[in-house]
Amino acid sequence: MPIEGYGLWKGTLKAWDIKDARTDPETPHGHIKFTDDSRRTLDCAINVKSSDIVTEVVYWKFRGPDNFFDPSHPIIAKLKGLSERRFYDADSPSDSRLGLRIDLLRDGFIDLKAGHIPPWNTPGVPNDDIVDFLQDFVLNGVAKKAEVYIFGQQYGSKNGLHQIHMVQGSFHNPEHPNWEEENGVHQDGGIFLHFPEEDKWEAFFIAFASQAWKTNDGTGYPDTTETLAQHILGGPPPIIPPVPGVINVKIHSALVNPVGPDNSPVLEMIRIRNTGDADVDLTGYVFENQNRANQPIAARGGGRPVVAVGKEVEFPAGACYLPNNRDGRILLKDARGTVIDMAQYRKAQASREGQWIVF
Known part of the structure; x- marks a missing residue:
């Protein structure tokens, strides 16, 4: 169902506020402050983390010196034709004709495979996370008094915008049914900056890594079970019968909430099953959680972490801590960093102390 209040706001950049982006662990947002012809200070709230199991966002950035947004794209002609700095409602009779x-x-803005999936927040490490990249993009525009064009949905108060991300391809989530209900085509968010003195255009687009990379042309609902994260990272592979000479290992189950103190690297365990036709040495493989904390796989008691044909072996989660008070995700990566398998679990599953979750 298309979202109401979708459109474009033209204004002038004024400031960038990262307080919520750094301090809110559940639904962090960065905030762009801008003004329009009404001289009000307006707010644009940008998601920098998802509330889904896969918490990362994907971003595509078009910024100089060699990667400015293409000025010949049809959308630029439409933006250049806007003389007033105000909100243009895509559904209003007077504004809808502007397209x-x-x-x-569908608009040819981005190469999906070129998307980046950075961590949300790594304090003290410069130029390393989504907040850093957005801040650099926006503050450059503030310093140069750039014109800003923001696609998104008006707040209820009509003093700003949110939904500054892809608004399609969301799967069914019983805890957040509105995500799926908001799916639609031609209603995505995005940010364009124009630098009049140089006549250059920059752009920044965001999607959630848990959204589908392909959607229905009419409804915007997923047309594939593969997420953007899987499409960009190349994994996990589809489930297929064992092939001779091919490594077939997967995450079978996990002890997320062991009896004892929470977040114990000694007690939390992950079980790997070998469905192939040869023993597999997992030396160099790692577990990684939804916060990108990772743990090299090691056999308990020493020796090499080998999983025999048709067997299951348990390994400590270690630094890949498994949260039991919220949704979680586990990646299995090989020595080259390729995603071999991914397992996801819900908070309700993890709340049962001492029980293994089977995937």
Whole structure:
């Protein structure tokens, strides 16, 4: 169902506020402050983390010196034609004729495979996370008094915008049914900056890594079970029968909430099953959680971490701590960093102390 209040706001950049982006662990947002012809200070709230099991966002950035947004794209002609700095409602009779809508999967803005999936927040490490990248992009625009064009949905108060991300391809989530209900085409968010003195255009687009990379042309609902994260990272592989000479290992189950103190690297365990036709040495493989904390796989008691044909072996989660008070995700990566398998669990599953979750 298309979202109401979708459109474009043209204004002038004024400031960037990262307080919530750094301090809110559940639904962090960065905030762009801008003004329009009404001289009000307006707010644009940008998600920098998802509330889904896969918490990362994907971003695509078009910024100089060699990667400015293509000025010949049809959307730029439409933006240049806007003389007033105000909100343009894509559904209003006076504004809809301007065709001010964007679709990240259909308008040719982005190469999906070129998307980046950074961590949310790594304090003290410069230029390393999504907040850093957004801050650099926005503050450059603030310093140069750039014109800003933001696609998104008006707040209820109509003093700003949110939904500054891809608004399609969301799967069914019983805890957040509105995500699926908001799926639609030609209603995505995005940010364009124009630097009049140089006549250059920059752009920044965001999607959630848990959204589908392909959607229905009419509804915006997923047309594939593969997420953006899987499409970009190349994994996990589809479930297929064992092939001779091919490594077939997967995450079978996990003890997320062992009896005893929470977040114990000694007690939390992950079980790997070998469905192939040869023993597999997992030396160099790692477990990684939804916060990108990882743990090299090691056999308990020493020796090499070998999983025999048709067997299951348990390994400590270690630094890949498994949260039991919220949704979680486990990646199995090989020595080259390739995603071999992914397992996801819900908070309700993890709340049962001492029980293994089977995937």
